[in-house]
Amino acid sequence: xxxxxxxxxxxxxxxxxxxxxxxxxxxxxxxxxxxxxxxxxxxxxxxxxxxxxxxxxxxxxxxxxxxxxxxxxxxxxxxxxxxxxxxxxxxxxxxxxxxxxxxxxxxxxxxxxxxxxxxxxxxxxxxxxxxxxxxxxxxxxxxxxxxxxxxxxxxxxxxxxxxxxxxxxxxxxxxxxxxxxxxxxxxxxxxxxxxxxxxxxxxxxxxxxxxxxxxxxxxxxxxxxxxxxxxxxxxxxxxxxxxxxxxxxxxxxxxxxxxxxxxxxxxxxxxxxxxxxxxxxxxxxxxxxxxxxxxxxxxxxxxxxxxxxxxxxxxxxxxxxxxxxxxxxxxxxxxxxxxxxxxxxxxxxxxxxxxxxxxxxxxxxxxxxxxxxxxxxxxxxxxxxxxxxxxxxxxxxxxxxxxxxxxxxxxxxxxxxxxxxxxxxxxxxxxxxxxxxxxxxxxxxxxxxxxxxxxxxxxxxxxxxxxxxxxxxxxxxxxxxxxxxxxxxxxxxxxxxxxxxxxxxxxxxxxxxxxxxxxxxxxxxxxxxxxxxxxxxxxxxxxxxxxxxxxxxxxxxxxxxxxxxxxxxxxxxxxxxxxxxxxxxxxxxxxxxxxxxxxxxxxxxxxxxxxxxxxxxxxxxxxxxxxxxxxxxxxxxxxxxxxxxxxxxxxxxxxxxxxxxxxxxxxxxxxxxxxxxxxxxxxxxxxxxxxxxxxxxxxxxxxxxxxxxxxxxxxxxxxxxxxxxxxxxxxxxxxxxxxxxxxxxxxxxxxxxxxxxxxxxxxxxxxxxxxxxxxxxxxxxxxxxxxxxxxxxxxxxxxxxxxxxxxxxxxxxxxxxxxxxxxxxxxxxxxxxxxxxxxxxxxxxxxxxxxxxxxxxxxxxxxxxxxxxxxxxxx
RNA sequence: GGGAGCAUAGCUCAGCUGGUUAGAGCACAUGCCUUACAAGCAUGGGGUCACAGGUUCAAGUCCUGUUGUUCCCACCA
Numbered sequence: 001x002x003x004x005x006x007x008x009x010x011x012x013x014x015x016x017x018x019x020x021x022x023x024x025x026x027x028x029x030x031x032x033x034x035x036x037x038x039x040x041x042x043x044x045x046x047x048x049x050x051x052x053x054x055x056x057x058x059x060x061x062x063x064x065x066x067x068x069x070x071x072x073x074x075x076x077x078x079x080x081x082x083x084x085x086x087x088x089x090x091x092x093x094x095x096x097x098x099x100x101x102x103x104x105x106x107x108x109x110x111x112x113x114x115x116x117x118x119x120x121x122x123x124x125x126x127x128x129x130x131x132x133x134x135x136x137x138x139x140x141x142x143x144x145x146x147x148x149x150x151x152x153x154x155x156x157x158x159x160x161x162x163x164x165x166x167x168x169x170x171x172x173x174x175x176x177x178x179x180x181x182x183x184x185x186x187x188x189x190x191x192x193x194x195x196x197x198x199x200x201x202x203x204x205x206x207x208x209x210x211x212x213x214x215x216x217x218x219x220x221x222x223x224x225x226x227x228x229x230x231x232x233x234x235x236x237x238x239x240x241x242x243x244x245x246x247x248x249x250x251x252x253x254x255x256x257x258x259x260x261x262x263x264x265x266x267x268x269x270x271x272x273x274x275x276x277x278x279x280x281x282x283x284x285x286x287x288x289x290x291x292x293x294x295x296x297x298x299x300x301x302x303x304x305x306x307x308x309x310x311x312x313x314x315x316x317x318x319x320x321x322x323x324x325x326x327x328x329x330x331x332x333x334x335x336x337x338x339x340x341x342x343x344x345x346x347x348x349x350x351x352x353x354x355x356x357x358x359x360x361x362x363x364x365x366x367x368x369x370x371x372x373x374x375x376x377x378x379x380x381x382x383x384x385x386x387x388x389x390x391x392x393x394x395x396x397x398x399x400x401x402x403x404x405x406x407x408x409x410x411x412x413x414x415x416x417x418x419x420x421x422x423x424x425x426x427x428x429x430x431x432x433x434x435x436x437x438x439x440x441x442x443x444x445x446x447x448x449x450x451x452x453x454x455x456x457x458x459x460x461x462x463x464x465x466x467x468x469x470x471x472x473x474x475x476x477x478x479x480x481x482x483x484x485x486x487x488x489x490x491x492x493x494x495x496x497x498x499x500x501x502x503x504x505x506x507x508x509x510x511x512x513x514x515x516x517x518x519x520x521x522x523x524x525x526x527x528x529x530x531x532x533x534x535x536x537x538x539x540x541x542x543x544x545x546x547x548x549x550x551x552x553x554x555x556x557x558x559x560x561x562x563x564x565x566x567x568x569x570x571x572x573x574x575x576x577x578x579x580x581x582x583x584x585x586x587x588x589x590x591x592x593x594x595x596x597x598x599x600x601x602x603x604x605x606x607x608x609x610x611x612x613x614x615x616x617x618x619x620x621x622x623x624x625x626x627x628x629x630x631x632x633x634x635x636x637x638x639x640x641x642x643x644x645x646x647x648x649x650x651x652x653x654x655x656x657x658x659x660x661x662x663x664x665x666x667x668x669x670x671x672x673x674x675x676x677x678x679x680x681x682x683x684x685x686x687x688x689x690x691x692x693x694x695x696x697x698x699x700x701x702x703x704x705x706x707x708x709x710x711x712x713x714x715x716x717x718x719x720x721x722x723x724x725x726x727x728x729x730x731x732x733x734x735x736x737x738x739x740x741x742x743x744x745x746x747x748x749x750x751x752x753x754x755x756x757x758x759x760x761x762x763x764x765x766x767x768x769x770x771x772x773x774x775x776x777x778x779x780x781x782x783x784x785x786x787x788x789x790x791x792x793x794x795x796x797x798x799x800x801x802x803x804x805x806x807x808x809x810x811x812x813x814x815x816x817x818x819x820x821x822x823x824x825x826x827x828x829x830x831x832x833x834x835x836x837x838x839x840x841x842x843x844x845x846x847x848x849x850x851x852x853x854x855x856x857x858x859x860x861x862x863x864x865x866x867x868x869x870x871x872x873x874x875x
Numbered sequence: 876g877g878g879a880g881c882a883u884a885g886c887u888c889a890g891c892u893g894g895u896u897a898g899a900g901c902a903c904a905u906g907c908c909u910u911a912c913a914a915g916c917a918u919g920g921g922g923u924c925a926c927a928g929g930u931u932c933a934a935g936u937c938c939u940g941u942u943g944u945u946c947c948c949a950c951c952a
Contacts, residue, residue, distance in 0.1 A: 200952085270952065399949075557889080564887060566886095568900085575912095
C-alpha cells in the first residue's frame with residue numbers, strides 16, 4: 001500500500017503525470033477501428049504569444065470535452081497548432097530590431113527580415129505549447145501545425161488561386177481602412193471604433209461668381225478638405241436647389257469644385273451640405289463614383305500630406321489639421337467650431353487612428369460565399385452554444401462588405417500574383433511561374449503584399465488535416481465536431497471558417513460552435529497589459545495546481561458569459577483537490593483488498609452512495625452532452641464533498657474499525673469502487689490529481705485517462721434504500737442541530753431513544769447513529785420511552801427521538817422551540833393543502849407532480865403529528 | 876440607428892425544457908485539533924430573485940413594458 005503525503009502537492013505530480021501520458025501515447029488519435037472520430041481543432045494562438053487567462057479557459061474547455069469523448073470511446077483528436085499572426089508578429093520583431101540594433105525592416109531587406117522572423121518563431125514558437133502542456137492539454141502534438149508550414153501554405157495558395165479563377169477574388173482601387181502606423185490596409189473587422197471627443201468644424205466654401213455667398217460644410221477631419229473634389233446636397237433640399245450644378249471655390253487649394261445633388265446627404269444633419277473627399281471617405285467615394293468626381297489622395301501611406309496637398313506637403317495629418325484650420329480662420333472661412341464626440345476607427349493592433357484611404361488592394365467578393373454559410377447555420381448544420389450567438393453571426397454575414405485581404409507586410413503568405421513588366425497583365429498561379437502567362441515575358445515581378453492572417457486561419461479545420469491533398473486524416477476527421485472559442489472572435493474567424501469550409505470542402509467545418517466569454521479581473525475589467533491587471537495562469541497553476549485553476553475556470557459560470565477571476569476561488573478549488581486527496585488517502589489506508597470489485601451484498605448506506613453515484617453519472621453525462629460543463633463540475637464537487645466525504649466515509653467508519661472483518665472488507669470494496677468511478681467522472685476536469693490517485697489505487701488498465709467514462713446503470717439504482725438511508729441521516733442532522741443549539745459538548749454521549757415506524761432502518765444503523773450523532777446506546781421502539789417527558793426531543797418526519805439531557809433543558813424554551821417549529825410546518829402544510837384542494841391543479845398538473853405534492857403533504861402531516869405529540873408530552 | 880446579455884444572500888455567481896420551503900464559493904457567527912483532511916468538521920444567521928403588468932393550476936424561470944448596466948454591429952459629414 002502506498003503512503004501518501006497529507007497535503008496534495010501538485011508540483012510533485014503534474015509534470016510527472018503529463019510525461020506518463022505522453023509516454024503512453026494516449027494523446028495520439030488513431031483512425032478507424034470500431035471507434036468513431038471526434039475532432040476538435042484548437043484555435044491556433046499566436047506563435048509569439050504567452051498563455052493568458054483567456055487561453056487557459058479556452059484550453060480547459062477543449063481539454064474537458066476531448067478527454068470526455070476519449071473516455072467515451074471515440075478516436076478523439078485534438079489538433080493543436082499556432083498562427084503566424086502577421087501584423088502582431090512583425091511588429092514584435094521590428095520592435096526588437098529597432099531597440100537592439102537601431103534598424104528598420106527596410107534596412108535589412110525583405111529576405112533577411114523574414115529570416116529574423118523565422119528565427120524568432122523558432123525561438124519563442126513553443127513557449128505557448130509548453131504552457132498548454134502545463135494546463136494538461138491532451139492534444140495530439142504529433143499532428144501540430146503552423147499556419148505558415150508547407151501544407152497550410154499550399155492550402156492558402158490553392159484557395160487564393162481557385163477563388164481568383166471563380167472570380168471571387170479581385171484587385172481593385174477602393175477605400176480601405178489604412179493604419180498609418182502599421183503602414184498597411186486592414187479589413188473592416190480589424191478596425192475598432194472608439195468614442196473620442198473631437199470637433200466639428202464648419203467651413204465656408206465661396207460660391208463661384210457670387211461674391212459673399214458660401215456653402216457651409218461641416219467636417220471632423222478638416223485636413224481632408226485638401227482632397228475635396230465636390231460638395232453635395234440633398235436633391236430635395238429647397239435651401240440649396242439653385243446651387244446644384246454650380247461650383248464653389250475650394251479654399252487654400254483654389255480649386256473649382258462642383259456642387260452636386262445626392263440622396264446620401266441627410267437634410268437634418270449639420271448644414272445639409274457635405275464636402276466630398278472621394279479618396280478619403282468611403283461614402284464620399286460612392287458619391288464620387290455617381291457624379292464623376294475626381295479622387296485626389298492627399299495623405300501618403302504614413303499619414304502625411306503628400307504632393308497633392310500643396311504647401312502642407314510633409315506635415316502629418318494632425319499637424320496639417322491645425323495648419324489648415326489656422327489658415328482658414330485667417331481667411332475668415334471658419335464659421336464655427338463645435339465640440340463633437342464621435343466614433344473614430346482605430347487599428348486593433350496598435351490603436352492608431354485608422355485613415356480611410358483609396359488604395360489598390362485585393363478583395364474577396366463575399367456575397368456569393370455567404371448564402372451557403374448562412375444556410376448551414378439556419379438549417380442547424382452548425383449550431384451555436386449558446387444559441388443566441390446565431391443571431392450575431394447571421395446578422396454579420398448578411399451585411400458583409402467585400403473582404404480586403406492584402407496587407408502591406410512582409411510576414412505572411414505572399415500573394416501568388418506576378419505582374420508582367422512588358423504586357424502589364426497578371427499571372428495568378430499555383431506554382432511560382434518563370435514567365436508571364438500571357439506574353440511569355442520573363443520580366444515579371446511578384447506582388448509584394450501578403451494575405452490577411454485570417455485568410456489562412458479560415459482554412460484551419462481542413463488545411464491542418466492535409467487539404468488540398470485528399471488524405472486519410474481529412475476523410476476520417478473532417479468535418480470536425482466542436483469549435484471552442486470566445487465570442488470576441490466569431491466574426492474574425494468562426495464565420496470565415498464556415499464559409500471557407502462550405503466553399504472548399506462542401507461541408508460546414510463543425511456541427512457545434514461552443515462559445516465562452518472573457519475572463520476579467522476581480523473588478524470586471526478586461527485583463528490587459530496596459531492596465532497591468534493580468535493574472536498569469538501559469539503562476540496560478542504553479543501555486544494552486546493546474547487542476548485547481550481548471551476547476552476555477554469552468555465552475556460558476558455559464559457558456560458565453562464573462563467571468564471574473566478571483567484568486568480566492570483558486571484557493572477554494574485547491575482545497576477541493578486536497579479534500580479528494582485526503583478522502584483517497586483514507587480509502588487507501590483502510591485497504592486490504594487488491595481488486596476493485598463490488599461486494600455481493602450491500603448495506604443500506606452502500607446502496608445509498610451507489611445510487612447517488614449512479615444518478616450523478618447520469619446527470620453529468622447529460623450536462624456534458626449539452627455543454628453545461630460548469631453544472632457538471634458543480635455536481636461532481638458536491639457529490640465528492642457532501643455525499644462521499646461528509647457522509648459516506650463517516651458512515652463506513654463503523655464497519656472499517658469494527659471487529660467484523662467481512663463487514664470491513666465489504667465497506668472497503670464499496671469505497672474503492674465509488675472512489676474509482678468518481679475519479680473517472682472528475683478526470684476530464686481535474687486530470688492530474690485523478691490520474692495520480694488512480695495509479696495509487698488497485699486498478700485495471702494502464703491509465704485513468706483511457707478508462708470508460710461512467711454511465712447511468714439501472715442495476716445500480718436503489719431509490720427505496722436511498723430514501724431509507726436518508727431517514728437516518730435526517731435524524732443525525734436533527735440531533736446535531738439540537739446539540740449545537742443547546743451547546744451540548746461533543747464528549748457528552750446521551751442514550752438515544754427512537755420511536756419510529758420503520759424500526760429496522762434505525763436499528764441497523766445504530767453504529768453510525770452513535771458515531772455521527774455522538775450518542776451513547778440507541779434504543780429503537782414503536783413508542784416513546786415512559787419518561788420521555790423529561791427528555792430533550794428531536795423530531796423528524798419519520799422519527800421521534802429522545803435524549804436524556806434534562807439537566808440541560810429549559811422546559812419553557814423547549815416548548816417555545818417546538819411551538820415555533822410546529823407553527824412553521826403548519827404554515828407549509830396549509831400551503832400544501834391549498835394547492836391540493838385546488839381542483840385545477842389536481843386536474844391539470846402532471847400526475848407525478850401531483851403525487852409528489854401529496855407525498856410532501858403526508859410527510860408534513862407526519863412531522864406535525866410528531867411535533868404535537870412531543871409538545872403534548874411536555875405538558 | 877439595429878441587436879444581444881446581465882440585474883438572485885454582504886461579495887462573485889449557478890439555477891438546464893416553468894413544478895419541494897431558491898443554491899454554491901467566499902465572507903460572517905458559534906462550537907470542535909472527532910485516529911483522511913484546521914486547505915478541516917458540525918451548526919447557524921443572511922434573499923418581497925431590479926420594478927410594473929400579463930400568461931398559467933403553478934413564474935427566479937415564459938411574454939410585454941420600465942429602469943439601471945455591459946457588450947456587439949453599423950458609422951451621418
